[in-house]
Structure formats: C-alpha cells, structure tokens
Amino acid sequence: MEQSFRNVYDDRQRARAYAQLDFPGTYHLAFRDLPTLFRKYVQGTRALDFGCYTGRSTRFLQRLGFATVGVDISPAMLDLARTTDPRGDYRLVTAATLAKIEQTFDLILAAFTFDNIPTDAAKVEALRSLRQLLAPGGSLIVVVSTPAIYLHEWASFSTRDFPENRRARDGDPVRIIMLDLPDRRPVEDVVCSDAHYRELFAHTDLIVRELANPLATGAEPVKWVSETCIAPWSVYVLGAA
Numbered sequence: 001m002e003q004s005f006r007n008v009y010d011d012r013q014r015a016r017a018y019a020q021l022d023f024p025g026t027y028h029l030a031f032r033d034l035p036t037l038f039r040k041y042v043q044g045t046r047a048l049d050f051g052c053y054t055g056r057s058t059r060f061l062q063r064l065g066f067a068t069v070g071v072d073i074s075p076a077m078l079d080l081a082r083t084t085d086p087r088g089d090y091r092l093v094t095a096a097t098l099a100k101i102e103q104t105f106d107l108i109l110a111a112f113t114f115d116n117i118p119t120d121a122a123k124v125e126a127l128r129s130l131r132q133l134l135a136p137g138g139s140l141i142v143v144v145s146t147p148a149i150y151l152h153e154w155a156s157f158s159t160r161d162f163p164e165n166r167r168a169r170d171g172d173p174v175r176i177i178m179l180d181l182p183d184r185r186p187v188e189d190v191v192c193s194d195a196h197y198r199e200l201f202a203h204t205d206l207i208v209r210e211l212a213n214p215l216a217t218g219a220e221p222v223k224w225v226s227e228t229c230i231a232p233w234s235v236y237v238l239g240a241a
C-alpha cells in the first residue's frame with residue numbers, strides 16, 4: 001500500500017491556494033500553543049522548518065523572531081515560498097542531503113510533514129537526519145495529525161466520504177478533504193498512531209519531552225465541529241536522548 005503513496009502537496013494548483021492560507025479553523029489549534037512551547041523548551045533563535053511547503057510555517061517562525069531556514073523536497077513549492085517571501089532562506093533537500101546542511105539549529109519544526117512521509121524507513125531516515133541537525137539542547141517539534149482527524153468532521157476538514165479510513169492501520173494511506181480551499185480533491189496522508197510514533201522516536205534516540213493535543217476552548221470565533229472534544233493534532237516536543 002505504501003508504494004502507491006504520492007506527495008499530493010506537489011501540485012501547483014493546490015499549492016497556490018494553500019499559499020494564501022494563514023491559520024484558519026482547525027489549523028489554528030496546531031499553531032496556537034507553539035509559542036508557549038518554544039518559550040518553555042527553546043533557547044536560541046536558529047530554526048529549521050522541515051517540510052516548509054509554500055512557507056507558511058517558515059514565516060510563522062520568522063514572525064516569532066527565529067532566523068529560519070525552510071527546506072522541502074519540492075522545487076516548485078520552494079519557488080512559491082520564495083515568491084511570497086523573497087528575502088527568506090528556502091533550500092531544496094533530498095532524504096540524502098538533509099543531514100549535510102552545515103548548520104545546527106536550536107529549534108526544528110516539522111509541521112504536518114511526517115503525515116506525508118510514506119514509509120517507516122523514510123520516517124526513520126528523516127528523524128535521524130533531524131537529530132543530527134539539532135544544536136546541543138535543541139528541540140525538535142513534530143506536529144502531526146492524530147488518527148482521529150481521519151475519522152471525524154471538522155471546521156476545516158471532512159472525512160465522511162472515506163469510511164475506509166476506519167480500517168487504516170499504521171502506515172496505511174488515508175484521505176481527507178480540506179474545506180478551507182476551493183480545491184476539494186482529497187489529500188492523501190499516511191496514518192500513524194501515537195504508539196507507533198513513540199516507537200520511531202525511541203528507535204532514533206529521540207526522547208519525548210512533552211506531548212500536547214490541543215483542543216478548542218469554544219470561545220474562539222469559529223464554528224467548531226469536533227475540535228472542543230477530540231484532538232485533531234499531536235504536538236511532540238523531542239530532544240536528543
């Protein structure tokens with residue numbers, strides 16, 4: 001199953017629309033608590049945005065004062081990131097070249113990137129490289145979708161057309177529609193449970209310092225669907241063991 005996976009984000013039409021997205025609806029919860037976690041765990045201002053796509057998460061880090069390098073495997077997406085942010089530092093990487101970046105970072109953010117890395121072997125390779133790029137005491141913050149996101153309805157996502165998501169196990173593809181974009185073609189991700197992420201982190205000598213599963217309070221000006229009682233995102237704060 002894993003072999004049929006393709007990087008659905010590597011698509012210009014979707015990317016142009018995504019490039020205009022800020023942090024609407026359900027996305028707000030993925031980013032809401034990051035500044036607090038950064039204050040708690042990150043000393044220093046050198047940051048790497050792993051899987052920067054069109055640069056939204058890179059610009060988020062820049063606005064918080066981090067000198068940020070955005071990296072991605074998609075040249076077309078990096079072009080879009082540079083168009084929006086001509087002064088930003090965006091670099092093309094491959095699985096093989098990632099660890100060769102000649103810098104270390106106080107903070108590495110991977111926002112939704114691991115949802116799109118298809119195999120355990122590729123996840124492990126990426127985690128090993130990212131661990132190498134951490135400065136002493138640095139933090140790797142991995143934001144991923146919980147398996148629950150693929151089973152429920154949300155302010156920003158729909159999964160009701162994909163009942164087969166219920167049968168998906170670690171490493172299987174799952175589909176979800178992004179409601180904040182006019183492009184309603186489903187996005188294909190790879191599901192990965194908390195238990196499985198923890199195995200992969202342990203395997204790569206990364207320790208979990210904190211796991212946050214942000215919920216909406218109900219006070220936000222958003223018509224929440226499941227977000228006040230089911231967590232759509234997991235935010236892992238990791239460090240080198």
Ligand SMILES: C[S@@+](CC[C@H](N)C(=O)[O-])C[C@H]1O[C@@H](n2cnc3c(N)ncnc32)[C@H](O)[C@@H]1O
Nearest residue numbers: 009051052053056057072073074111112113116
């Ligand atoms: C969901 S998008 C990331 C969104 C972005 N971080 C944000 O918050 O807006 C996932 C990105 O990860 C990139 N990606 C997937 N595998 C990667 C890898 N091994 N190394 C670097 N980037 C990768 C894809 O090309 C895609 O741009």
